[in-house]
Amino acid sequence: MINNCIICLGAGKSQLPIILIAKKMGFYVICIDRDAHSIGFSHAHKSIVISTYEVKLVIDSIGKLQSKYNIIGVVARSSGPALYTAAAIAEFFKLPGLSTNMITLATEKSSLRNHCETHNISFPRGQKINLSKHSQTKLNLPVIVKPDLPIVGKKDILVVTDKRKLQDALSMASNSSFNGLVEVEEYIPGYDVGCLFKVTGNKSKIIALWDELVGVRQDHSIVGCGVSVPSVSIGTRAEKLIGELVQKFALTLPKIEALLILAFRIDRNGIPYIIELHADLGGDLIADELFPASDPSYNYFESCISIATNPSIELSVPSFQPAAILYRDIFINKSPISRQVNIIKSESLSRLHSKIDHEFKNYDEKFHTKPLHSKLTYQKNI
Helix, strand or coil: CEEEEEEEECCCHHHHHHHHHHHHCCCEEEEEECCCCCHHHHCCCEEEECCCCCHHHHHHHHHCCCCCEEEEEEECCCCCHHHHHHHHHHHHCCCCCCCHHHHHHHHCHHHHHHHHHHCCCCCCCEEEECCCCCCCCCCCCCEEEEECCECCCCCCCEEECCHHHHHHHHHHHHHCECCCCEEEEECCCEEEEEEEEEEEECEEEEEEEEEEEEEEECCCEEEEEEEEECCCCCCCHHHHHHHHHHHHHHHCCCCEEEEEEEEEEEECCCCEEEEEEECCCCCCCHHHHHHHHHCCCCCHHHHHHHHHHCCCCCCCCCCCCCEEEEECHHHHCCCHHHCCEEEEECCCHHHHHHHHHHHHHHHHHHECCCCEECCCCEECCC
């Protein structure tokens, strides 16, 4: 029997860092992907060509390997249905990982909102809409309209300020939702912060905070423009309140040991509201490009593998120097599938944001307004 084997759901480009780090750490890696030509297969010890959406087939295939391999963990740097498969694997083989209920909170916007409302956790007021039944919202404009179960990132998320444009926004969001449902939430002026934290039992430990440079185009669609560290919330009231909210949220979860990401909207008074939960090990090149640029000694993927195989391990906290990544594709109208970034570094946070502002000056015609920075907030109504 080969000891210390890990299952990697997916073998595409985004899974490659996970595969390579797991091998470097001495694990035997089994990859599962429906594409026999996936780049990760050439680095895996064993390949299984099955769709990660096929829960029963995946579990059956893994089960046949148990007599030969000592499977101790599963990782899924994926979104949507593949996360449910990862949860099913963890539950069936009694591995560390998230439950199906947790995945629902991370994939369905309305489920997360309902969970937060039930436990009195700050979340924008909202409403789930089924266009086949009705298309009216009880919320006052402006509102954020988004797919309830997104198919692709921030696609078809819009800020609606004109009632005449609401129906079109609802239709677009519905078409980009796995379940066809739409989440409508009150619009809160402010800025966005991402928070990586570890849950151990019902206790939380924040590993990293960053700013999501989120813009609003002239057509009022939401677009991710980049990410920067350290967050402007650090050292402010907002940081303290984020820590309290993260711990309060952790207390509402089943006893798990996992890495999670919460996204917050910070209003103009420094009050945070949870807006998203991520259980997909992060995307948007934050771990691939931003973290190494800001702290070369910190390896996020190593942390992911460590938690997946030894949940009780103590994780290191990065020491971020001011750095940002801007997504070039949003400026040159390229698909995010071929995402490219500009890496910006600076000796101070204020200087970093001055450089970010400068980068946007040539693209004002594409956006509603340009980004602004102050000591306490980075207002991203771009």
